[in-house]
Amino acid sequence: xxxxxxHFRIIFPGRxxxxxxxxxxxxxxxxISNAQEEMNQKYMAYLSAASHSSRKRKIEKLRKAALESIExxxxxxxxxxxxxxxxxxxxxxxxxxxxxxNIFNDDYGKIVNMEEIAxxxxxxxxxxxxxxxxxxxxxKEANEKMNAGMQAFAxxxxxxxxxSKSELGEKLGKAGALTRYRNAxxxxxxxxxxxxxxxxxxxxxxxLTELEQGRNSLIRFAEEGLKxxxxxxxxxxxxxxxxxxxxxxxxxxxxxxxxxxxxxxxxLKKENFEKLKKDYDRNEQTKESVNAYNKAVKxxxxxxxxxxETNSKVNKERNEALNKWNEGEKKxxxxxxxxxx
Numbered sequence: 001x002x003x004x005x006x007h008f009r010i011i012f013p014g015r016x017x018x019x020x021x022x023x024x025x026x027x028x029x030x031x032i033s034n035a036q037e038e039m040n041q042k043y044m045a046y047l048s049a050a051s052h053s054s055r056k057r058k059i060e061k062l063r064k065a066a067l068e069s070i071e072x073x074x075x076x077x078x079x080x081x082x083x084x085x086x087x088x089x090x091x092x093x094x095x096x097x098x099x100x101x102n103i104f105n106d107d108y109g110k111i112v113n114m115e116e117i118a119x120x121x122x123x124x125x126x127x128x129x130x131x132x133x134x135x136x137x138x139x140k141e142a143n144e145k146m147n148a149g150m151q152a153f154a155x156x157x158x159x160x161x162x163x164s165k166s167e168l169g170e171k172l173g174k175a176g177a178l179t180r181y182r183n184a185x186x187x188x189x190x191x192x193x194x195x196x197x198x199x200x201x202x203x204x205x206x207x208l209t210e211l212e213q214g215r216n217s218l219i220r221f222a223e224e225g226l227k228x229x230x231x232x233x234x235x236x237x238x239x240x241x242x243x244x245x246x247x248x249x250x251x252x253x254x255x256x257x258x259x260x261x262x263x264x265x266x267x268l269k270k271e272n273f274e275k276l277k278k279d280y281d282r283n284e285q286t287k288e289s290v291n292a293y294n295k296a297v298k299x300x301x302x303x304x305x306x307x308x309e310t311n312s313k314v315n316k317e318r319n320e321a322l323n324k325w326n327e328g329e330k331k332x333x334x335x336x337x338x339x340x341x
Contacts (some may be wrong), residue, residue, distance in 0.1 A: 244328030
């Protein structure tokens, strides 16, 4: 959600017209703006907590606090009198606040619910992040209508506005740009992360065809991701998140190219051994069949040992890569996402 919050410096057309009105139009505009100030502050607190904390209960509590502040803003605006028979600006403020309430109550409610299933597939995660961005865009468009209403009212009553972005407005603007950048990098990471999870499932179930297909997909996703990161402009000249993502993608690519074939070899040897064992148990044994069986046992034992060694190495490197990503992402967001309470 990116809002352009302005402090209004009002330049009145002259002392005479100011004296004619006990309630100058500039003061009325300031009252409309002030009614919305707390709800914008609550939103920034919610957005900041969502970026800096993993405590879902705390984040949900802040969303509800934002809803309450939006309701308060609505009552404050409704209580304002109509300005000299002109209800246009007051109604614009009421409509905007009502829209914000619907966004927080409905759209952000959907986002909270989608979070539970987002990691089940790449498509679910993409839809989850896209809903976040579309919700931000809705708020931005609504805010532009609110600002346009302010400008129209000022023009109608000959009020000169000098727009000066507040600290809150700057933080909200940066937060929106940061979220879009983080989401772009995160999707590149998540596509490989999710595919790796599918490979682990195939391996655990001994499904070699799916394992090989997943391996090839992981190599392709990693290569595409690395190219995508090279074309993605850094956020505020900070390459750290993209750099961390590249390291993780290189791990996935190397693992798929070097380690998974070794693990696949174990399953092939195990499968061949099980076929040989069935024949061995079913038939009368000869010296040759006993020698062949003993050789197969030795080979599958060597393959098992190699598989366990490779599996241990991959799991260790996977954990290190994921820890590096989690730490890098947290540091990046802590460095760039404005803190607000």
